[in-house]
Amino acid sequence: MLNRDVREKLIAIVGENNVEDNNASLLAYSYDSTPRYQTLPDAMVAPRNKHEVSAVVKVCNEHQIPIVPRGSGTNLCAGTTPSEGGIVLIFKHMREILEIDEENLTMTVQAGVYTKDILDRAQAVGLFYPPDPGSMHISQIGGNISENSGGLRGLKYGVTRDYVLGLEIVLPNGEIIQTGGKLAKDVAGYDLTRLYVGAEGTLGVITEAILKLVPQPETKQTMLALYHDLAAAAESVSAIIANRIIPATLEFLDQATVQVVEDYAKIGLPTEAKAVLLIEQDGPPEVVARDMEKIASLCKDNQAFDVQVAQTDEEAEQLTAARRTALSALSRLKPTTILEDATVPRSKIAAMVKAIGEIAAKYELTICTFGHAGDGNLHPTCLTDARNEKEMELVEKAFAEIFEKAVDLGGTITGEHGVGMMKLPYLHLKAGEHGVEAMRRIKQALDPHEIMNPGKMFDPLTKQSKEVEK
Amino acid sequence: MLNRDVREKLIAIVGENNVEDNNASLLAYSYDSTPRYQTLPDAMVAPRNKHEVSAVVKVCNEHQIPIVPRGSGTNLCAGTTPSEGGIVLIFKHMREILEIDEENLTMTVQAGVYTKDILDRAQAVGLFYPPDPGSMHISQIGGNISENSGGLRGLKYGVTRDYVLGLEIVLPNGEIIQTGGKLAKDVAGYDLTRLYVGAEGTLGVITEAILKLVPQPETKQTMLALYHDLAAAAESVSAIIANRIIPATLEFLDQATVQVVEDYAKIGLPTEAKAVLLIEQDGPPEVVARDMEKIASLCKDNQAFDVQVAQTDEEAEQLTAARRTALSALSRLKPTTILEDATVPRSKIAAMVKAIGEIAAKYELTICTFGHAGDGNLHPTCLTDARNEKEMELVEKAFAEIFEKAVDLGGTITGEHGVGMMKLPYLHLKAGEHGVEAMRRIKQALDPHEIMNPGKMFDPLTKQSKEVEK
Numbered sequence: 043m044l045n046r047d048v049r050e051k052l053i054a055i056v057g058e059n060n061v062e063d064n065n066a067s068l069l070a071y072s073y074d075s076t077p078r079y080q081t082l083p084d085a086m087v088a089p090r091n092k093h094e095v096s097a098v099v100k101v102c103n104e105h106q107i108p109i110v111p112r113g114s115g116t117n118l119c120a121g122t123t124p125s126e127g128g129i130v131l132i133f134k135h136m137r138e139i140l141e142i143d144e145e146n147l148t149m150t151v152q153a154g155v156y157t158k159d160i161l162d163r164a165q166a167v168g169l170f171y172p173p174d175p176g177s178m179h180i181s182q183i184g185g186n187i188s189e190n191s192g193g194l195r196g197l198k199y200g201v202t203r204d205y206v207l208g209l210e211i212v213l214p215n216g217e218i219i220q221t222g223g224k225l226a227k228d229v230a231g232y233d234l235t236r237l238y239v240g241a242e243g244t245l246g247v248i249t250e251a252i253l254k255l256v257p258q259p260e261t262k263q264t265m266l267a268l269y270h271d272l273a274a275a276a277e278s279v280s281a282i283i284a285n286r287i288i289p290a291t292l293e294f295l296d297q298a299t300v301q302v303v304e305d306y307a308k309i310g311l312p313t314e315a316k317a318v319l320l321i322e323q324d325g326p327p328e329v330v331a332r333d334m335e336k337i338a339s340l341c342k343d344n345q346a347f348d349v350q351v352a353q354t355d356e357e358a359e360q361l362t363a364a365r366r367t368a369l370s371a372l373s374r375l376k377p378t379t380i381l382e383d384a385t386v387p388r389s390k391i392a393a394m395v396k397a398i399g400e401i402a403a404k405y406e407l408t409i410c411t412f413g414h415a416g417d418g419n420l421h422p423t424c425l426t427d428a429r430n431e432k433e434m435e436l437v438e439k440a441f442a443e444i445f446e447k448a449v450d451l452g453g454t455i456t457g458e459h460g461v462g463m464m465k466l467p468y469l470h471l472k473a474g475e476h477g478v479e480a481m482r483r484i485k486q487a488l489d490p491h492e493i494m495n496p497g498k499m500f501d502p503l504t505k506q507s508k509e510v511e512k
Numbered sequence: 513m514l515n516r517d518v519r520e521k522l523i524a525i526v527g528e529n530n531v532e533d534n535n536a537s538l539l540a541y542s543y544d545s546t547p548r549y550q551t552l553p554d555a556m557v558a559p560r561n562k563h564e565v566s567a568v569v570k571v572c573n574e575h576q577i578p579i580v581p582r583g584s585g586t587n588l589c590a591g592t593t594p595s596e597g598g599i600v601l602i603f604k605h606m607r608e609i610l611e612i613d614e615e616n617l618t619m620t621v622q623a624g625v626y627t628k629d630i631l632d633r634a635q636a637v638g639l640f641y642p643p644d645p646g647s648m649h650i651s652q653i654g655g656n657i658s659e660n661s662g663g664l665r666g667l668k669y670g671v672t673r674d675y676v677l678g679l680e681i682v683l684p685n686g687e688i689i690q691t692g693g694k695l696a697k698d699v700a701g702y703d704l705t706r707l708y709v710g711a712e713g714t715l716g717v718i719t720e721a722i723l724k725l726v727p728q729p730e731t732k733q734t735m736l737a738l739y740h741d742l743a744a745a746a747e748s749v750s751a752i753i754a755n756r757i758i759p760a761t762l763e764f765l766d767q768a769t770v771q772v773v774e775d776y777a778k779i780g781l782p783t784e785a786k787a788v789l790l791i792e793q794d795g796p797p798e799v800v801a802r803d804m805e806k807i808a809s810l811c812k813d814n815q816a817f818d819v820q821v822a823q824t825d826e827e828a829e830q831l832t833a834a835r836r837t838a839l840s841a842l843s844r845l846k847p848t849t850i851l852e853d854a855t856v857p858r859s860k861i862a863a864m865v866k867a868i869g870e871i872a873a874k875y876e877l878t879i880c881t882f883g884h885a886g887d888g889n890l891h892p893t894c895l896t897d898a899r900n901e902k903e904m905e906l907v908e909k910a911f912a913e914i915f916e917k918a919v920d921l922g923g924t925i926t927g928e929h930g931v932g933m934m935k936l937p938y939l940h941l942k943a944g945e946h947g948v949e950a951m952r953r954i955k956q957a958l959d960p961h962e963i964m965n966p967g968k969m970f971d972p973l974t975k976q977s978k979e980v981e982k
Contacts, residue, residue, distance in 0.1 A: 168756060189699065196696050200696075204674070219947040223857070224922055225927065226858070226927075227927035227928050228926075229662075230926050230942040231942070231947070231948065233710050233711075236673075236703050236706035236707070237703060240703050283616075286638055286727035326799045329798070385697050387618075388615065388696070417695075453693065454693060454697075454698040456700050460699050461701060469700060472700040473704075474689055474690065480704060480958060481701050481702045481704070487954055488950060
C-alpha cells in the first residue's frame with residue numbers, strides 16, 4: 043500500500059479519479075497475458091499528459107516506488123507484472139494520434155494509441171504501418187515499442203524497431219527528452235531511440251513516438267502450401283529465400299495447430315497435412331504474380347503435395363485471420379497455454395522443429411508449433427495445466443532445453459516476446475555473462491534507484507551484490 | 513610517449529612489427545579526413561585478431577591509456593583524431609570476409625574489411641549491401657558501423673544501422689561479447705547492437721559484424737531533372753514522395769556544385785541549371801519503368817525545364833560517379849573544404865537550402881550545397897582557407913547558425929557524419945541537456961576509465977565535474 047503522503051502527492055498530480063487502489067483495480071492490474079505470474083500493485087495511476095507522467099516519475103524516484111508502465115498487458119513474457127508492487131502506469135488518457143505527415147511519411151502518436159488504429163489511419167491515406175503483432179487489435183503502441191513487437195510481416199518489413207524514428211521519453215529521474223525525429227538519417231549521439239525500443243519499460247516511460255510509414259503495397263496474394271512432412275516445408279522456406287524472393291508473410295503451422303485452428307475457425311483448412319505454409323506476397327501486381335508463381339513452383343519442387351492460392355480477398359483474409367487465431371484456438375484445449383518464441387536463423391528451422399518434437403516426446407508434453415518461418419521465429423506452444431505442479435516442472439525443463447537448443451543453432455531465447463520475468467533466468471544463454479553485465483550497467487546508470495519496471499530482464503547490480511554478500 | 517612497461521606489454525601481445533611509434537607513423541595517424549584537427553598519438557597498434565584486441569584493451573584499461581579505433585580515417589567529424597594521445601588501433605590484419613550465407617542472406621566480416629569489397633562480394637552472388645557512403649572505396653566496415661554511415665541510398669534502403677544484425681565487441685574492460693545474430697527478430701535484452709552502431713568507438717571496439725544482405729535489384733534507371741530555381745527542385749522531391757514513390761537515390765546539387773563537378777568530370781553536366789536532381793530507381797523492370805515515367809512527369813509539373821534519362825548503363829554510372837566526386841571537385845577550388853551534413857525532414861529542404869544561402873551571404877562565405885535530398889541530408893560545403901583565421905571565425909559562426917536552423921526545422925546537427933570532436937559543442941542543440949546527460953551516464957557505466965576514443969561526442973562526466981569545481 044502506498045503511504046498516505048505519496049498517495050496524496052500522486053492525486054495532486056493526476057486528480058483523484060486517476061489514482062485507483064481499491065481491490066478490484068489492484069486485481070485487474072496484477073497480471074498480464076502471461077500465465078502463472080501475478081502480484082498486486084499498490085495503485086493504478088493514469089496520467090493525462092507527459093507533464094503528469096514526469097511529475098509522477100519524480101515522486102516515485104524520490105520515494106523509490108516501482109513504476110510498471112503498461113499498455114494493454116498483452117505481452118507474453120510477464121513484462122508488466124508488478125512483481126515488486128508499486129504503481130502501474132496506464133495510458134488511457136493518452137490515446138491521441140497527433141499527426142499524419144504525408145510529406146515526410148510519418149505518424150506521431152501518444153503511447154496509448156491502439157496499434158490497429160495506427161494501421162487503419164495509415165491505410166486511409168494510402169500509407170502502411172507494417173508491424174502487426176498478434177495482439178494488434180487491442181495492444182497499444184507504447185507497449186509495442188517497449189517490447190519491440192514483431193508479427194507476421196517481419197521477414198520483409200522488419201519489426202517495430204524499424205518503424206520508430208523518434209521518441210519522447212520520461213527518464214527515471216523525471217526529465218523529459220526527445221530522441222530522433224522525422225529524419226531518415228540522424229547520428230547525433232548514441233542511438234537512444236533504439237536503446238529504448240525493446241527496453242521493456244526498464245529505462246523510463248515512453249510517452250510519444252514518431253513512426254515511419256511506407257507506401258501501401260498495391261496488391262497482395264495469399265497461398266497455402268501443404269506438406270506430408272515438416273522437413274519439406276522447412277526446405278521450401280529456404281528455397282524461396284535462396285531464390286531471392288522475400289515474401290511479405292511466410293508462416294508455418296504444424297498438423298496439431300492446423301487441426302485446432304480448423305476446429306475453431308471452420309474454414310476448410312487442410313487438416314490432413316503434416317505441415318502447412320501460409321505465404322503472402324505484396325507489391326506491384328506484376329511482381330506479386332511473378333513471385334507467387336515462382337513460390338508455388340519452388341514449394342512443389344520441395345514436395346508440397348498441394349498449393350492453394352486464395353481466389354478472392356475474402357478468402358485470403360480468412361486464411362490470415364485463421365492463422366492469427368492460433369493462440370486463441372490452442373488455448374481452448376487445455377487450462378494453461380504457454381507460448382514461447384525461440385528463434386533461429388531461418389536455415390535452422392527444420393532442425394529446430396525437429397528438436398522441439400524430440401524434447402516434447404522426452405518430457406511427454408503436448409507442444410504444438412507454429413510461427414513465422416520466414417524469420418525463424420517459432421512459437422512452440424505447450425498445452426498444459428498450471429495446477430499440475432509436476433507437469434509444470436517438466437514444462438520448465440522442456441522450455442529450458444528449447445532455449446538452449448535455439449541458442450546452439452545460432453538463435454535466441456526470444457524473437458519478439460521479450461524477456462520480462464519469464465525469460466530472465468535464460469538471458470545469459472543468449473547475451474553471455476559479460477553482455478548481461480553491460481546491460482546491468484546501463485540500467486544502473488539511467489535508473490540508479492531501480493524504480494523502472496523492476497524484476498524484469500535481469501537482476502540488477504544491487505540485487506546481485508546483495509546475493510554475493512550473503 | 514608510452515611508458516616502457518606498457519610498450520613492452522603491447523609488443524608482447526601483437527608482436528614488435530605491429531607497434532609503431534616512430535615519428536612518421538605517429539604523424540600518419542595524427543589526423544583523419546577532417547580539416548583542422550590534428551594531435552599525435554603515442555603509438556599505432558595493429559592487433560591480429562580479437563584476442564589481441566581484447567588483451568590490448570585490458571592493458572590500456574589498466575593503465576588508463578586512450579584507445580582510438582580507426583578504419584581508414586575517412587570520417588568528416590574528427591572522429592578518429594587522437595586528441596588525448598594514447599594508441600590508435602588499426603585493423604590491417606583483420607580484413608577477412610568470414611562467410612557469405614546465402615540461405616540466411618548474411619555476410620560475416622571482420623572490422624577491417626573495405627566497404628566496397630562487401631558490395632562486390634554480395635553482388636557476385638546476386639545479393640546487395642545497400643549502404644554506400646561517399647568514401648566506400650576506401651572506408652572500412654568497422655568505421656562505417658561506428659559512424660553509422662549513410663550514403664546515396666538512405667531514402668529507400670536506410671543506413672548502415674539497418675544492415676547490422678550482430679556484432680562482436682571488445683568492451684572497455686577487455687571482455688568480448690557477441691550481440692544479435694543471423695536473426696530477423698531478437699529481443700533478448702537491450703539492443704546493444706544498435707547502441708554500438710554509431711557510438712563512434714566511445715563504448716568499445718567492434719571486431720566483427722554480421723551484415724544483412726538483400727536480393728540484388730533486377731534493374732536500375734537514372735535521370736537528371738534540371739531547374740531554374742531551388743524551390744522548384746525541393747518541391748519536386750516532396751511531390752515524388754507524396755505520390756508514394758520512394759526512389760533509390762534522390763540527390764540534389766546546386767549550380768555551384770554542378771559547375772565544379774563538370775569542370776572536374778567533364779561529362780556534359782547542365783551547368784546552366786540553378787538546381788539539379790539526380791534520381792535513380794531500382795527494382796523489377798516494370799516497376800522501374802513506371803516509376804521513372806511518373807517521376808519525370810512530377811518533375812515537369814514542378815517546373816523542371818528539362819528531364820534527361822540516362823540511355824545506357826555507362827551513362828547512368830557516369831552521372832552517379834560524377835555526383836560522388838562532388839567533395840573532391842569542390843576541394844580543388846580552395847585550400848580548405850569544410851563539408852557539413854545538417855539534416856532536416858525532407859519537407860523542409862527548400863527552407864533549409866534558402867537559409868544556408870542567407871547565412872552564407874550574411875558572413876560573405878562561399879557555401880555550395882549538395883546532398884541527399886530524399887532523406888533531407890544536405891551537405892553545405894564551405895570553401896575557405898584554414899590559414900585565414902578571421903574567415904575561420906566566420907565559418908564557425910555560420911555553421912553554428914546552420915545547425916541551429918536545422919534543429920529549428922525539426923532536423924539534426926548531423927545526418928551521417930557523426931559528432932566526433934567537430935560537433936561536440938553542438939550536440940546539446942539536438943539531444944538536449946538531459947539527453948546528453950543520459951548519454952554521458954551510459955558512457956561512464958561502460959567505460960569508467962574513459963579510455964575509449966576520449967574527447968569525442970560529449971565531455972565526460974568527470975571532465976564536467978572538474979570544470980564545475982574550477
